[in-house]
Amino acid sequence: MTAQDPSIQSDDLRRGVESISDQLCQAVKGRFDINVRTGSADLSIQKLEMLVNFLLGTAQRSVAQLEQDADDLERQAQDLERMMIEADRANHAKSAFLANMSHEIRTPMTAILGFVQVLEDEKAIAALPACRDAVKTITSNGQYLLNLINDILDLAKVESSEIDLERESFSFDSLIEDVASLMGARARSKGLEFTANACAASSRLVCGDSRRIKQMIVNVVGNAIKFTEQGSININCVSHDIEDDKLRTTVDVTDTGAGLSRDAQESIFDPFVQGDPSLTRKYGGTGLGLAISRRFAQLMDGSLELVGSEVGQGSQFRITVDHALAEPNKTEATGPAYARKHRHHEAATKSIDPGDLPYRILVAEDGPDNRRLLAHILTKAGADVALVENGQEALDRIAGLDDAGNLPDAILMDMQMPVMDGYSATRALRESGVNVPIIALTAHAMSGDREKCMDAGCDEYATKPINREQLIAVIRAGIDAKQYQHEQHR
Numbered sequence: 249m250t251a252q253d254p255s256i257q258s259d260d261l262r263r264g265v266e267s268i269s270d271q272l273c274q275a276v277k278g279r280f281d282i283n284v285r286t287g288s289a290d291l292s293i294q295k296l297e298m299l300v301n302f303l304l305g306t307a308q309r310s311v312a313q314l315e316q317d318a319d320d321l322e323r324q325a326q327d328l329e330r331m332m333i334e335a336d337r338a339n340h341a342k343s344a345f346l347a348n349m350s351h352e353i354r355t356p357m358t359a360i361l362g363f364v365q366v367l368e369d370e371k372a373i374a375a376l377p378a379c380r381d382a383v384k385t386i387t388s389n390g391q392y393l394l395n396l397i398n399d400i401l402d403l404a405k406v407e408s409s410e411i412d413l414e415r416e417s418f419s420f421d422s423l424i425e426d427v428a429s430l431m432g433a434r435a436r437s438k439g440l441e442f443t444a445n446a447c448a449a450s451s452r453l454v455c456g457d458s459r460r461i462k463q464m465i466v467n468v469v470g471n472a473i474k475f476t477e478q479g480s481i482n483i484n485c486v487s488h489d490i491e492d493d494k495l496r497t498t499v500d501v502t503d504t505g506a507g508l509s510r511d512a513q514e515s516i517f518d519p520f521v522q523g524d525p526s527l528t529r530k531y532g533g534t535g536l537g538l539a540i541s542r543r544f545a546q547l548m549d550g551s552l553e554l555v556g557s558e559v560g561q562g563s564q565f566r567i568t569v570d571h572a573l574a575e576p577n578k579t580e581a582t583g584p585a586y587a588r589k590h591r592h593h594e595a596a597t598k599s600i601d602p603g604d605l606p607y608r609i610l611v612a613e614d615g616p617d618n619r620r621l622l623a624h625i626l627t628k629a630g631a632d633v634a635l636v637e638n639g640q641e642a643l644d645r646i647a648g649l650d651d652a653g654n655l656p657d658a659i660l661m662d663m664q665m666p667v668m669d670g671y672s673a674t675r676a677l678r679e680s681g682v683n684v685p686i687i688a689l690t691a692h693a694m695s696g697d698r699e700k701c702m703d704a705g706c707d708e709y710a711t712k713p714i715n716r717e718q719l720i721a722v723i724r725a726g727i728d729a730k731q732y733q734h735e736q737h738r
Contacts, residue, residue, distance in 0.1 A: 354713055368383055416455065416456070420487060432444070442480070452574075454574055455572050463540075464545060468538070478504070479505070481503050482500075497570075549569075605629035605630050612665065613689070619637075634656065638665040671704040674701075690710075697709075
């Protein structure tokens, strides 16, 4: 066999390497579907061909798989986006449904509870025990239904992230005192021992949403009272510093009631779950209180937990929340939420007297029963009341009174009316230069409803069902605020 010329071998090797290099450049540009062929007789070049083709084949399959994966991810992303849109639509539909149902239930509840209050004032009813008991039964069951509506709305607000936490100065010892005053009588009426203790540090002022913290504690204590037939209920509040300007507070609620099985403990914070079904049948309730309370605690970066429970021995729940300390120069609770709460509390503790509301008030309300109720309440408080049935009639009445220079002192405006609703009527009045205080009256109670009324031009906001004392307090506050503004601009 004749040996091949080394120069020929060298040229063949060079041509093979150049051919492979040229074809690999195509792969660098993204083409992996090529098949390298040099036609070289050199064994090393042939082996290199096989290796390169193997690598290109592997790369081609990998690219195909990546393209398939990318297509799958794109489809999944599109499916996820579609599901999110559908979930958002469903959530909005649920919120709209709850808001509408709230309105539809609260509107007749206004007439029911309102006229029950009227009956309570009648001396003939007070003199008849059977009638008096019937009125109390209507009131208690009506209030229960209202509380149920409020619980469902609270749950919907939390699930829709529509809860706006208020910020005000308060102290936990005062909060515990309020809860003890509210719930102690209920516990003692069942023959239960009731105690409430707060450490010295809990008297320090902190900033937070005292209304919802109180609601959490009341929910837990209410459950303790409901499920305890004998023994005691204890509230223990302890606060301590965790940073220079922060206080951590734990509120323990301990009872000697029915207790919870291990299975019930795992689901006790789920909505519409109330531990043992037999207890649900015996004691009633919706199972929303603890679910809502835990969500509130989590919104505050706190917690609500079951510390321990034993069937037949009782349970212990713990609320833990952190709050920034209030400014050092503040010596008492403040803030708009605090002011509203105490204004309403003061109003609720006094009866209506003629002369409480010596003003001319225009009432725009489409429901005939509620018009009669509002006219009765306001007239009894000393107001000169005019009634219209919708926003357009309110505009027409105001236009006539304005021409005569005899505008009312305030307008009580229902926000949901036919022909023209309260929002449109209020905006039209403000655009025409009417500066009379307008108090929104609505059966809607979802997050943002108050702001929607204020944005339309209302000065105050009241919800149905009507608490007559609070309604009068709100009307007076609107009139007083407007008078103060006029005095400031003189």
